[in-house]
Amino acid sequence: MMILYIKRAIQDLRNNRFLATITVAVISVSILIVSDFALFLVNVHDLMASWRSGLRVQVYLERELSLADRQKVEQQIRQAREVRDFRFISRDEALEIFKSQLRGQASIVADLKENPLPDAFELQLIPEYQDPKQIEMLADSLTAHPAVESVEYGQKWLGRFSAVFDVVAILGYAMGALLLMAAVFIVGNTTRLVLYSRSEEVTIMRLVGATDGFIKAPLYIEGVIQGLIGGGVGLAASVLTFLFISSGSFQSMVAGGVQIRFLPPSWIAGILAGSMAAGWLGCHVSLKHIFKS
Amino acid sequence: MMDAVDKPPIIRMFHVHRYFGGQKALVDVTLDIYKNEFLFVSGPSGAGKSTLLRLLYLGESVTEGQVLVDGMNLSRISQKRIPMLRRKFGIVFQDYKLIPTKTVYENVALVLEAIGKHRRLIPKKVRSVLRLVGMEARAASFPPALSGGEQQKVAVARAVVGDPDIILADEPTGSLDSDSADVIFDLLKTFHNRGGTVVVATHDQNLIRKTGARIIRLDRGHLQPSADTCYDDSLH
Numbered sequence: 001m002m003i004l005y006i007k008r009a010i011q012d013l014r015n016n017r018f019l020a021t022i023t024v025a026v027i028s029v030s031i032l033i034v035s036d037f038a039l040f041l042v043n044v045h046d047l048m049a050s051w052r053s054g055l056r057v058q059v060y061l062e063r064e065l066s067l068a069d070r071q072k073v074e075q076q077i078r079q080a081r082e083v084r085d086f087r088f089i090s091r092d093e094a095l096e097i098f099k100s101q102l103r104g105q106a107s108i109v110a111d112l113k114e115n116p117l118p119d120a121f122e123l124q125l126i127p128e129y130q131d132p133k134q135i136e137m138l139a140d141s142l143t144a145h146p147a148v149e150s151v152e153y154g155q156k157w158l159g160r161f162s163a164v165f166d167v168v169a170i171l172g173y174a175m176g177a178l179l180l181m182a183a184v185f186i187v188g189n190t191t192r193l194v195l196y197s198r199s200e201e202v203t204i205m206r207l208v209g210a211t212d213g214f215i216k217a218p219l220y221i222e223g224v225i226q227g228l229i230g231g232g233v234g235l236a237a238s239v240l241t242f243l244f245i246s247s248g249s250f251q252s253m254v255a256g257g258v259q260i261r262f263l264p265p266s267w268i269a270g271i272l273a274g275s276m277a278a279g280w281l282g283c284h285v286s287l288k289h290i291f292k293s
Numbered sequence: 294m295m296d297a298v299d300k301p302p303i304i305r306m307f308h309v310h311r312y313f314g315g316q317k318a319l320v321d322v323t324l325d326i327y328k329n330e331f332l333f334v335s336g337p338s339g340a341g342k343s344t345l346l347r348l349l350y351l352g353e354s355v356t357e358g359q360v361l362v363d364g365m366n367l368s369r370i371s372q373k374r375i376p377m378l379r380r381k382f383g384i385v386f387q388d389y390k391l392i393p394t395k396t397v398y399e400n401v402a403l404v405l406e407a408i409g410k411h412r413r414l415i416p417k418k419v420r421s422v423l424r425l426v427g428m429e430a431r432a433a434s435f436p437p438a439l440s441g442g443e444q445q446k447v448a449v450a451r452a453v454v455g456d457p458d459i460i461l462a463d464e465p466t467g468s469l470d471s472d473s474a475d476v477i478f479d480l481l482k483t484f485h486n487r488g489g490t491v492v493v494a495t496h497d498q499n500l501i502r503k504t505g506a507r508i509i510r511l512d513r514g515h516l517q518p519s520a521d522t523c524y525d526d527s528l529h
Contacts, residue, residue: 209380210407
């Protein structure tokens with residue numbers, strides 16, 4: 001029976017080529033916009049992850065600190081669940097590092113009468129805890145210790161960037177939902193037009209004993225096929241976008257050393273499934289309305 | 294000879310009324326139609342013949358009264374069971390009601406597809422029915438390319454292909470010349486001779502006289518009590 005339904009669905013699509021083409025085109029454009037946005041989100045996410053992986057938290061200690069106080073701070077750091085690893089950097093070692101970084105401009109530090117740098121702990125965080133809010137909470141708890149002068153984790157802008165990214169992501173999801181709703185509406189409209197153009201045929205089918213399921217099944221399949229083709233074309237167009245932005249000069253300009261990648265297979269499957277679901281849903285809404293009336 | 298009325302009724306109508314707003318299409322019709330009967334429903338235009346047929350396959354529902362088809366009470370039938378009821382009937386319409394975008398073959402095969410016949414069995418069955426009505430050579434044609442008589446033959450083929458218990462024919466020869474009308478009537482007789490029940494709504498007195506089957510007359514929705522019922526051996 002399913003083969004018969006699929007054959008009828010394909011025949012209907014052929015008979016209503018113009019409507020089907022319009023529907024597929026609208027779905028394609030919707031999917032192109034959604035998948036291009038997803039491409040942007042995935043790659044910006046990668047970029048932020050790469051920035052975060054290099055993140056170090058510096059805990060600067062008060063001067064003239066006793067060993068016992070230093071050990072208390074060390075104990076607190078050891079107990080913090082966010083910390084993957086840490087090391088103590090004495091002020092002398094810090095100066096050496098500083099000097100090595102200023103190689104060629106050694107005169108800048110040569111005239112120093114005393115080492116201005118404090119003792120410090122350098123912390124590396126567990127990736128799951130590299131969220132800006134959690135880093136800030138850790139920094140606050142360490143700063144509260146009387147032996148800690150300050151906590152620096154550089155790249156504070158990362159938090160602000162992350163907040164903007166979150167807003168953009170939410171806007172993206174909302175836009176995706178709106179576009180999918182547009183696809184649902186368009187497929188629903190196509191189904192309605194197809195049914196109106198075939199109202200006599202539907203009447204005859206009912207008179208010869210066809211069930212509503214027999215009449216509806218090919219239309220559902222048409223909706224899903226239109227969703228699948230529209231989704232496929234939209235994703236193919238998105239591949240072209242990807243090829244453009246991953247081309248040499250653009251890659252270095254936008255990605256800051258991160259290799260731009262296309263959407264992962266699970267995202268592609270999700271977008272195609274969403275597109276087919278939109279086709280099915282559009283058909284369902286339309287049929288429910290028409291068959292009820 | 295065994296009269297059809299000796300057989301159990303397949304259709305029963307009890308005090309059936311059908312109104313359209315204030316318009317009375319059928320008034321207090323009580324009627325039995327028997328298995329393997331050939332029945333004419335006669336009367337002038339607007340008498341309620343077509344309405345009576347439509348009530349049987351739930352093309353319309355009664356305003357008052359009860360209709361039973363093969364034991365099914367149509368007042369109590371659920372929406373889901375209506376297709377099952379309609380599969381008991383093969384319906385021939387005056388305006389043929391063929392799907393113009395489907396070929397002759399597809400129009401006839403549609404019935405078998407709709408009732409869930411295995412697709413391997415469909416071609417053989419459709420070909421044999423088209424051969425019976427003399428339309429096998431036109432299987433690939435589309436209805437608009439056929440004459441009225443040919444279209445009605447296809448409509449008869451579609452009506453009988455699902456092996457229904459009952460054929461309902463609403464003015465089946467109304468728009469045909471006499472030769473084509475004879476062919477259609479012969480096809481209905483063939484179905485009847487194979488054990489089927491046939492109900493024909495017509496005002497074609499020549500056709501009725503020619504056959505001599507039982508006739509019921511309707512006039513402005515009322516069943517006439519003095520229905521002139523006569524029998525032709527070939528129809529019982």
